[in-house]
Amino acid sequence: MAEPATLQISPSILAADFAHLAAELRAIETADWAHVDVMDAHFVPNLTLGAPVVEALARVSPVPLDAHLMIDDPDRWAPGYAEAGAASVTFHVEAAQDPVGTARAIRAAGARAALALKPGTPFAPYADLLPELDMVLVMTVEPGFGGQSFMDDQLAKVRQVREAVRRHGGEIWVQVDGGVAQDTIGRCAEAGADVFVAGSAVYGADDVAAAVAALRRAAAEAV
Template identity: 80%
Template sequence: MQISPSILSADFANLEADLLAIRSADWAHVDVMDNHFVPNLTLGLPVVEALVKVSPVPVDCHLMIDDPDRWAPGYAEAGAQLVTFHVEAAADPRGLARTLRAAGARAGLAVKPGTPWAPYEDLLPDLDMVLVMTVEPGFGGQSFMADQLPKVRAVRESVRRFGGEVWVQVDGGVSAQTIEQCAEAGADVFVAGSAVYGADDVGEAIAELRALVKDPGGHTHS
């Protein structure tokens, strides 16, 4: 069970300090938006290169951008250890996933709420993670879409059938109120933005989320 706080909810003028605040997390989730694929503009490759140098945890880049086939490999080359692109934007998702892996990153595939999972199941051998969006991508602080949980279950079931080591990430509205439902549905990587950075004590918020996805015996949900 891995916690990946989203710096979309951090203070962009103090990113280094806000990264250090999440040193007890597993990843730093960095949302790259290009104002084309989603109606918001955040940050790009030069900022990610700088973040990788100062982050106390590995960087998990979620690319909400057009033409990831062209742009995504640069993020792997910059040192992001997990690079996730949207299947809706990729011309050759399998080829891109292989390119990301060849560049030394884990390859993630993201699906928007309206995108079904079944057509992409056969990509699993080339993936390290599938990201099920539990909000429409583009903005932080949105409400969790519980109607996406069956998709999380479907992805987990595909991974079981495939038998590989593929993580299932959820992103959007993940909080102390929703994280257990996500774990029960089969997610094992949780992106939380405002639930972490909106807390008085960031480290405590991460610890609380981590505790919620462990059962009382200390075992994680399988």
């Protein structure tokens, strides 16, 4: 597997202290992104935050925001997260009626457009969407809650996406989210991922900056 062009760490604030989010964002200033999980209690059985909070976080975050929308009707709502200040907006293909139009609307609003796939969703039917995308997210747990165990069987999908990106050309990132930690990130990188979402592996550590550095080092060593 060819080495990805970039290796980026995106800590998930789902594992952060919601009472002190500004401070929790400052703690990950050495990361590349802050991953913001938006859940509506419909597409997934959990409820987190919405566009007004993303807008507030964008004003104080030292790193760009990567909004992961686990919501119904992203065709309607996704562009608003770009307008709220998210630099990358990810929507689930399972919830989108018009993925091409949604991706184009996100880009038109000034953000990177990304497509997410749940563990049970194959990538092949959506490979022709790559020209509209800046990133593909392969979920390595069922979306909805943090702290779940990493699903090794999703690495085959990561490889499939990386190979499709290689054939397509251009710079399209491959992101993994779910159970990413010191003992799993290497396998993800080896499979072709280059953006790594980690929640408890970062915010559960005594030294958040050291945890980010250790994850980055483990990913680099694998490729």
